[in-house]
């Protein structure tokens with residue numbers, strides 16, 4: 001049995017949904033279908049999830065929401081119209097649900113955002129199940145809760161409740177009927193809606209693949225393979241035919257937006273391969289992501305990812321290495337402001353702490369600086385706001401120490417600053433810190449040097 005996830009780009013229009021139906025019908029092992037909300041139809045378009053965020057913003061602000069509700073409804077209506085469902089029950093039902101969203105009391109704004117934004121997937125799954133039934137394909141909408149999936153934690157970055165897998169294992173599905181499941185949204189034990197982090201339909205698919213014991217997790221998107229580098233930076237890059245879970249996890253963490261980094265974890269635990277495929281070119285083999293030991297690398301480097309969502313704090317103090325508890329004091333300060341860090345490369349007299357910059361407001365940074373001066377009295381403290389990370393990843397790098405030389409030489413020749421180099425403990429990745437304005441150039445230079 002295969003769990004198959006279709007991303008927002010695969011469900012943006014009626015034409016795209018028709019391609020999805022063709023794919024489902026072409027393989028009878030495709031039984032559990034996880035759907036995202038309708039995505040962008042063209043460059044510059046707005047995803048339904050983002051329209052729902054605007055609806056939530058306007059609701060909180062007490063603004064008139066008539067237009068935004070109609071804009072969202074139009075996206076579903078256009079898909080229904082493509083299938084000729086002029087007189088139907090589903091569109092009025094979708095409208096009712098959308099209008100109802102801002103009449104409910106939510107315990108917090110985060111709960112409100114999760115409920116509004118998660119409805120993009122919920123309504124799309126209901127619409128798709130309805131259309132399939134109308135065209136004579138046995139299919140039914142099913143809520144994640146009814147499959148046994150319960151989440152906890154923050155409403156907009158939910159975590160799976162560990163007991164969910166046991167419930168999912170006991171779920172009996174009818175092999176004659178397709179299950180249409182909304183991605184991204186799930187519910188807590190108290191019945192509140194929560195979502196995974198953005199792009200989280202991939203996570204729903206991975207959890208269901210493990211929970212329902214699938215043989216394969218297919219992830220359909222709008223590219224024919226995962227490329228060795230972001231195709232918007234290097235045109236027509238090399239495709240990756242096969243890669244390991246840990247390569248994918250490192251690359252998706254550092255910017256390969258095509259697959260959510262958290263979505264690797266459930267499938268790793270159950271050893272289920274992932275096949276990333278193209279809805280617009282479904283016979284292309286795509287990229288296969290497999291257990292770590294299942295690959296003999298042919299190239300040292302598999303992929304180069306880049307992301308500019310970071311900020312760094314540079315701290316210098318002589319004899320830092322001699323002071324017991326120095327790092328502990330820093331971490332206590334960060335924890336007191338509820339700030340987590342991503343990486344902390346250090347030397348004998350200095351260290352750099354790298355953060356996801358979405359956590360850092362000017363006030364939080366000022367408080368952290370103040371507390372650090374009071375507690376550890378650094379000789380130098382500097383915030384680097386525009387900090388990008390480039391992650392060079394490959395199982396083959398363990399046996400190829402010359403790769404790093406090639407990269408640093410090429411960057412030096414291109415006059416690119418390299419304030420940080422960090423070799424991951426797994427030895428399959430090297431992380432470089434570069435200024436944001438040199439990131440794209442650095443990625444091109446590295447790609448040329450290693451491929």
Ligand SMILES: Nc1ncnc2c1ncn2[C@@H]1O[C@H](COP(=O)(O)OP(=O)(O)O)[C@@H](O)[C@H]1O
Nearest residue numbers: 007008009221222223226227229230256257258
């Ligand atoms: N290394 C990469 N390989 C392939 N696609 C990439 C890569 N890095 C970024 N992308 C982008 O990821 C996009 C697909 O992800 P996403 O927009 O989340 O799709 P979906 O709508 O199917 O969920 C591609 O269109 C491409 O622009």
Ligand SMILES: N[C@@H](CC(=O)OP(=O)(O)O)C(=O)O
Nearest residue numbers: 007008036049198199200201
């Ligand atoms: N629709 C949600 C979840 C998701 O996974 O979407 P997509 O498949 O379009 O990346 C989001 O935009 O975050």
